Amino acid sequence: MSRALTKLLATQSKAYVRDLDAIDLHTHVYLPRYMDILRARNDVPFVRPGIGGERLIILPAEQQQNSTMSHNAGISAGRPIGGEYWDVNNKIRYMDRHGIRTSVLSLANPWLDFLPLEEQILQAALLNNDMETLCRDSDGRFLAFGVIPQDSTMAVEEVQRVASDLPHVRGVILSTAGLNGKGLDDPEMLEFYRAIDRAGLTIFLHPHYGVGNEHYAEYGHALFLALGFTFETTVAVSKLVLSGLLDQVPDTLRLLLAHSGGTLPFLAGRLDSCVEHDAAIAQNLQHAPSVYLKRFYYDAVAYHEPALQCLIDFVGSDKIVFGTDHPFFPPAKDKDTETAGNEDLSELDWRSTLSNYETMVNMNKAVQSAILRENAKKLMGI
Amino acid sequence: MSRALTKLLATQSKAYVRDLDAIDLHTHVYLPRYMDILRARNDVPFVRPGIGGERLIILPAEQQQNSTMSHNAGISAGRPIGGEYWDVNNKIRYMDRHGIRTSVLSLANPWLDFLPLEEQILQAALLNNDMETLCRDSDGRFLAFGVIPQDSTMAVEEVQRVASDLPHVRGVILSTAGLNGKGLDDPEMLEFYRAIDRAGLTIFLHPHYGVGNEHYAEYGHALFLALGFTFETTVAVSKLVLSGLLDQVPDTLRLLLAHSGGTLPFLAGRLDSCVEHDAAIAQNLQHAPSVYLKRFYYDAVAYHEPALQCLIDFVGSDKIVFGTDHPFFPPAKDKDTETAGNEDLSELDWRSTLSNYETMVNMNKAVQSAILRENAKKLMGI
Numbered sequence: 100m101s102r103a104l105t106k107l108l109a110t111q112s113k114a115y116v117r118d119l120d121a122i123d124l125h126t127h128v129y130l131p132r133y134m135d136i137l138r139a140r141n142d143v144p145f146v147r148p149g150i151g152g153e154r155l156i157i158l159p160a161e162q163q164q165n166s167t168m169s170h171n172a173g174i175s176a177g178r179p180i181g182g183e184y185w186d187v188n189n190k191i192r193y194m195d196r197h198g199i200r201t202s203v204l205s206l207a208n209p210w211l212d213f214l215p216l217e218e219q220i221l222q223a224a225l226l227n228n229d230m231e232t233l234c235r236d237s238d239g240r241f242l243a244f245g246v247i248p249q250d251s252t253m254a255v256e257e258v259q260r261v262a263s264d265l266p267h268v269r270g271v272i273l274s275t276a277g278l279n280g281k282g283l284d285d286p287e288m289l290e291f292y293r294a295i296d297r298a299g300l301t302i303f304l305h306p307h308y309g310v311g312n313e314h315y316a317e318y319g320h321a322l323f324l325a326l327g328f329t330f331e332t333t334v335a336v337s338k339l340v341l342s343g344l345l346d347q348v349p350d351t352l353r354l355l356l357a358h359s360g361g362t363l364p365f366l367a368g369r370l371d372s373c374v375e376h377d378a379a380i381a382q383n384l385q386h387a388p389s390v391y392l393k394r395f396y397y398d399a400v401a402y403h404e405p406a407l408q409c410l411i412d413f414v415g416s417d418k419i420v421f422g423t424d425h426p427f428f429p430p431a432k433d434k435d436t437e438t439a440g441n442e443d444l445s446e447l448d449w450r451s452t453l454s455n456y457e458t459m460v461n462m463n464k465a466v467q468s469a470i471l472r473e474n475a476k477k478l479m480g481i
Numbered sequence: 482m483s484r485a486l487t488k489l490l491a492t493q494s495k496a497y498v499r500d501l502d503a504i505d506l507h508t509h510v511y512l513p514r515y516m517d518i519l520r521a522r523n524d525v526p527f528v529r530p531g532i533g534g535e536r537l538i539i540l541p542a543e544q545q546q547n548s549t550m551s552h553n554a555g556i557s558a559g560r561p562i563g564g565e566y567w568d569v570n571n572k573i574r575y576m577d578r579h580g581i582r583t584s585v586l587s588l589a590n591p592w593l594d595f596l597p598l599e600e601q602i603l604q605a606a607l608l609n610n611d612m613e614t615l616c617r618d619s620d621g622r623f624l625a626f627g628v629i630p631q632d633s634t635m636a637v638e639e640v641q642r643v644a645s646d647l648p649h650v651r652g653v654i655l656s657t658a659g660l661n662g663k664g665l666d667d668p669e670m671l672e673f674y675r676a677i678d679r680a681g682l683t684i685f686l687h688p689h690y691g692v693g694n695e696h697y698a699e700y701g702h703a704l705f706l707a708l709g710f711t712f713e714t715t716v717a718v719s720k721l722v723l724s725g726l727l728d729q730v731p732d733t734l735r736l737l738l739a740h741s742g743g744t745l746p747f748l749a750g751r752l753d754s755c756v757e758h759d760a761a762i763a764q765n766l767q768h769a770p771s772v773y774l775k776r777f778y779y780d781a782v783a784y785h786e787p788a789l790q791c792l793i794d795f796v797g798s799d800k801i802v803f804g805t806d807h808p809f810f811p812p813a814k815d816k817d818t819e820t821a822g823n824e825d826l827s828e829l830d831w832r833s834t835l836s837n838y839e840t841m842v843n844m845n846k847a848v849q850s851a852i853l854r855e856n857a858k859k860l861m862g863i
Contacts, residue, residue: 311712319759325748325756326719362715365746365747366707368786368787370703409791428758
């Protein structure tokens with residue numbers, strides 16, 4: 100176990116958290132097959148050789164940064180990546196060091212969104228098969244969220260195939276763009292939601308595109324990731340709720356929201372109030388928005404205790420699952436993070452992971468246990 | 482006192498909240514002089530006659546709605562307004578009914594932002610003088626935030642005049658656009674922040690323009706107000722913090738954030754983490770973002786208890802002041818809110834106001850007292 104984690108746990112009088120045995124539902128991997136796709140590309144998203152190792156360029160903002168830079172400067176665009184992105188043995192070492200028993204892997208953004216539909220259909224099947232094999236051979240360390248093509252009919256077919264043929268794939272990761280690029284509130288999403296519910300799978304909803312991006316350029320990626328991502332989830336889910344589509348889907352639909360639901364646990368009361376004061380919107384809904392929001396699941400990737408407590412107060416501790424967002428937000432490899440390359444980051448303490456343990460050290464045993472593992476076991480059928 | 486409020490308080494065993502004696506720091510008025518400006522205009526923002534009374538069109542989204550409608554339909558654009566917007570006797574009746582002893586009035590958005598600078602300078606002085614007279618003659622029921630022209634030099638002059646000549650004006654309301662339309666992180670804002678601090682006044686920061694507006698059109702104003710407004714405050718303040726300007730201003734600067742800081746209390750941990758992982762941004766700052774955010778004041782316009790508790794956990798109960806956002810989010814006047822006109826809304830129970838009392842009924846006496854009045858007395862020098 101990591102020295103910092105041991106120290107964190109030692110400061111607690113509560114012995115029960117010392118054996119963390121956590122289940123991580125927000126942890127990404129770029130499967131080798133996916134890395135090959137990225138390495139073969141010259142447009143975002145892509146991987147290219149850089150100083151001291153490979154670099155990954157995936158964000159819309161990075162695309163512009165890259166294209167406006169000279170070729171030499173372009174070498175330093177994006178972020179340095181190493182085995183933490185694709186090597187599952189690296190992931191296992193990180194997990195062992197950070198008290199994580201099982202990781203429910205998902206492909207990282209932008210998934211297959213950038214590929215032509217025919218290729219999406221093919222690659223989704225291949226990647227989901229890869230994921231199944233990887234998990235099956237992992238001695239219980241891995242389960243997975245699969246990927247789906249962005250087409251409502253083909254997505255339903257892949258969901259049905261996953262449910263019947265790939266027992267270690269327990270859900271699918273979904274972009275806020277939805278299946279047709281028209282968002283989660285597109286009526287064509289209905290059959291997909293119903294298929295997910297029938298199959299007993301979970302949708303892991305994750306941002307990629309950002310909201311308010313025109314405001315963040317002067318501040319690197321800090322605001323894009325801190326605000327743009329969380330706003331994006333908030334907007335997409337709010338529109339889903341206000342569309343009334345959820346009144347046409349069983350309330351057992353399992354939807355897991357990344358990054359503690361963006362900002363929804365904080366804004367839910369204001370959203371209720373604004374809808375209540377807009378009769379034209381309210382009359383389309385059977386319930387206040389917060390009623391739907393309380394049906395969903397949320398990861399505990401909140402980074403400070405007031406936010407996690409807000410989430411618990413809003414949705415209840417039985418709807419929250421531990422997550423790390425590994426391999427993003429890695430430890431600084433040395434003073435100049437831009438020059439270090441393919442060092443094995445699994446040998447370092449990840450402060451971003453530790454901070455998500457720190458948020459729950461003052462919670463009681465039942466809440467910790469629920470968030471660290473028990474809720475995940477129920478949701479993922481472990 | 483309102484029947485609903487009496488009922489709310491009666492459900493509590495805690496007798497001390499029955500005499501609310503609240504001080505409302507988030508309550509707007511369209512002074513008669515300002516109404517005259519709006520009535521004389523044909524472009525947003527403006528007031529026009531409508532079915533059953535006047536209608537106010539102030540939001541960017543409403544402008545488009547209005548211009549794409551036929552003349553007849555245009556009559557129904559915007560929102561119906563009555564005396565609750567400009568009649569201080571109406572405000573007093575509303576206050577009496579809802580347990581509010583003192584209201585710190587501010588002009589509502591979009592303030593003077595739409596006027597040519599010369600007119601802004603003139604109207605700011607006139608409106609601030611009007612506000613002073615109104616408060617002075619109110620037997621202690623009103624204090625005020627003034628308005629300032631959007632020019633860093635002239636704003637400093639008006640701040641100095643307010644501080645020396647207008648004792649009932651205890652601060653100024655400021656748009657997220659800042660003084661030069663370049664945001665709160667524009668270096669030209671520095672002298673203004675310093676002048677506010679020297680004068681012992683408070684900045685009341687308020688949204689108007691929205692962030693993410695391109696996503697909200699299909700859902701009336703509900704998402705623009707619930708999300709666009711709160712995102713706007715979050716973005717503007719985050720940029721102020723990340724700019725490093727606050728390291729050049731005394732940490733005594735009094736900045737009050739509307740709507741419980743938008744989403745900042747929830748996102749503060751993630752913002753810290755994202756900045757910590759972006760060395761180029763972090764090295765410009767003396768502290769983590771949350772250190773600056775904890776210096777600010779926040780209103781309690783949060784609409785549900787998990788958000789208010791999050792705010793308390795993050796910033797402490799001594800930085801939070803009660804607010805109502807009156808006269809916005811009025812009670813529905815009858816089944817068809819679009820046809821009722823100039824009924825006296827001060828005779829009705831305002832659910833939006835009640836919900837902001839409801840958020841604190843489970844807090845202990847010291848916290849309630851601090852938020853309802855004691856913090857406001859210190860901040861406003863009452």
